[in-house]
Amino acid sequence: ASLPPGPKPLPLLGNVLDLTAKELWLPASKWAKQYGEVVYMHVLGIGLVFINSPEAASDLLDKRGSIYSDKPSLVMSGELCGCKNMVAFTCYGDQSKRQRRLLHKAFGVPVIPSYHPLLQTETHSFLRRLIANPADYQKHVRRYAGGLTLSVVYGYEVKSNDDQFLELADECVGLLSNRIASGGGIWPVDVFPFLQHIPLWMPGSGFLKNAKIWKKKMEEFVDLPYEYVVNSMKSGNYKKSFCSNLLEDESVRAVENFEFDLKWSANSMYSASIDTTLTVVGQFILAMIQYPEAQKKAQAELDAVIGSDRLPTFADRPSLPYIEAIFKETLRWGVPVPLNLPHRLMEDDVYKGMHIPKGSLVFGNIWAMLRNETMYPDPDNFLPERFMESTGDPILDKRRNPKNYVFGFGRRQCPGLNLVDSSVWLLMASMLATLDISKARDDYGNVVEPEVVYENPIFRIPNPFKCDLRPRSQKSIALIQQSEFPFA
Numbered sequence: 001a002s003l004p005p006g007p008k009p010l011p012l013l014g015n016v017l018d019l020t021a022k023e024l025w026l027p028a029s030k031w032a033k034q035y036g037e038v039v040y041m042h043v044l045g046i047g048l049v050f051i052n053s054p055e056a057a058s059d060l061l062d063k064r065g066s067i068y069s070d071k072p073s074l075v076m077s078g079e080l081c082g083c084k085n086m087v088a089f090t091c092y093g094d095q096s097k098r099q100r101r102l103l104h105k106a107f108g109v110p111v112i113p114s115y116h117p118l119l120q121t122e123t124h125s126f127l128r129r130l131i132a133n134p135a136d137y138q139k140h141v142r143r144y145a146g147g148l149t150l151s152v153v154y155g156y157e158v159k160s161n162d163d164q165f166l167e168l169a170d171e172c173v174g175l176l177s178n179r180i181a182s183g184g185g186i187w188p189v190d191v192f193p194f195l196q197h198i199p200l201w202m203p204g205s206g207f208l209k210n211a212k213i214w215k216k217k218m219e220e221f222v223d224l225p226y227e228y229v230v231n232s233m234k235s236g237n238y239k240k241s242f243c244s245n246l247l248e249d250e251s252v253r254a255v256e257n258f259e260f261d262l263k264w265s266a267n268s269m270y271s272a273s274i275d276t277t278l279t280v281v282g283q284f285i286l287a288m289i290q291y292p293e294a295q296k297k298a299q300a301e302l303d304a305v306i307g308s309d310r311l312p313t314f315a316d317r318p319s320l321p322y323i324e325a326i327f328k329e330t331l332r333w334g335v336p337v338p339l340n341l342p343h344r345l346m347e348d349d350v351y352k353g354m355h356i357p358k359g360s361l362v363f364g365n366i367w368a369m370l371r372n373e374t375m376y377p378d379p380d381n382f383l384p385e386r387f388m389e390s391t392g393d394p395i396l397d398k399r400r401n402p403k404n405y406v407f408g409f410g411r412r413q414c415p416g417l418n419l420v421d422s423s424v425w426l427l428m429a430s431m432l433a434t435l436d437i438s439k440a441r442d443d444y445g446n447v448v449e450p451e452v453v454y455e456n457p458i459f460r461i462p463n464p465f466k467c468d469l470r471p472r473s474q475k476s477i478a479l480i481q482q483s484e485f486p487f488a
């Protein structure tokens with residue numbers, strides 16, 4: 001069998017030049033149109049495979065999950081900086097399976113309602129900070145995502161913006177995405193592993209010194225919040241959380257390596273939830289300012305169902321179909337992780353007559369799937385209406401749900417998806433109920449178009465853009481302020 005088709009490589013170097021685009025999902029989707037559902041290229045001998053259709057993703061990443069679920073092992077981020085035990089980086093095997101079992105136990109569908117009160121409190125605090133200082137919305141989203149994770153995972157309550165754990169986590173997530181794993185995480189030492197053994201006095205060994213410092217920071221980030229849980233449980237004064245629930249569960253405690261797995265799984269959620277939440281909320285705000293009609297319809301639905309005397313709750317969800325459609329369309333149109341996180345193929349494989357070599361990095365091209373014109377006519381437009389009616393074909397209806405794609409595939413699919421389904425829904429519904437979200441205006445009253453720039457190679461986070469977020473009414477302000485005591 002021959003390799004899958006793809007752009008023509010250079011001798012030796014391969015397709016290096018094809019991979020320089022900042023928004024790599026755009027050229028990757030052109031290749032998808034040109035070459036079909038599986039596209040192959042290579043860089044310095046490493047195969048890169050793009051999977052462009054839901055069918056191929058299901059055939060390979062789901063059904064052949066036993067060989068498509070490994071992760072690239074990276075010397076710099078994994079070994080030298082100690083990140084190889086984070087769930088998103090762990091090789092496929094006993095450890096990754098044990099860790100994912102813990103995550104499923106804590107974030108399976110039946111457990112999510114136990115987090116509802118927490119989600120409400122965090123959402124309302126977010127709204128309060130947002131109306132106090134709307135220009136800093138990205139900072140507030142970061143704080144919301146961080147605070148939520150710290151409380152869900154560790155039962156830790158963040159009290160101020162300069163909270164010690166929040167700062168530590170921010171520093172480490174920043175380190176991870178801007179330094180350790182920047183530019184896709186490939187360092188010279190990943191290509192030439194012998195470099196890890198060069199002595200520290202040699203020129204060019206700076207990365208080793210940095211790695212030592214970063215590793216120490218990452219370990220603090222794993223240990224300190226965990227110690228907090230253990231100590232607060234000892235004192236008897238603690239909030240229920242992912243860690244405390246599992247620490248109290250004798251059946252899980254008995255499993256080998258329990259404490260190590262728990263510590264690292266807990267930490268993994270922190271890193272995994274910040275950039276993703278920033279992306280989804282950023283895309284939501286962008287959609288709302290560019291498609292004011294959709295926003296008006298959503299607000300009309302909220303006003304009719306809830307009125308203006310209270311904030312939305314999870315009990316309202318079944319009565320708010322248009323908000324549901326906005327949520328789905330935000331995920332579809334926003335495509336938070338357009339090329340998924342790469343999986344590594346563990347054995348040679350043959351698919352529809354094509355040979356896919358062992359060791360290839362496999363990217364699910366979620367962008368191409370969610371911009372598919374047949375499944376989603378007029379795909380570049382934000383049209384929640386597309387989810388308001390059945391297509392008449394229940395199988396197609398199910399397949400069209402963007403939640404099947406945006407969280408990745410198979411045995412590495414995002415374990416936070418059920419939590420996100422609740423947390424982001426509530427955030428959107430609460431923002432729509434209380435705020436008007438529109439384009440900014442300059443001093444002369446002219447509309448300022450948002451400048452939309454993407455710099456992150458993995459997450460589609462729009463750089464902060466100008467927008468106008470203001471309470472819909474005096475009553476909205478009062479509701480947001482009162483919600484300080486939401487259960488009083």
Ligand code: HEM
Nearest residue numbers: 087088269272273276277336337341407408409412414416
């Ligand atoms: C806000 C929206 C989110 C989106 C769009 C999202 C999306 C994703 C995607 C695309 C992956 C890669 C899946 C794959 O490799 O096939 C992933 C992995 C992961 N996500 Fe999420 N995620 C989100 C939020 C969260 C949250 C809140 C948590 C934790 C509570 C979380 C925890 C994880 C973990 C631990 C992994 C690594 C799983 C593994 O490699 O086995 N994510 N996520």
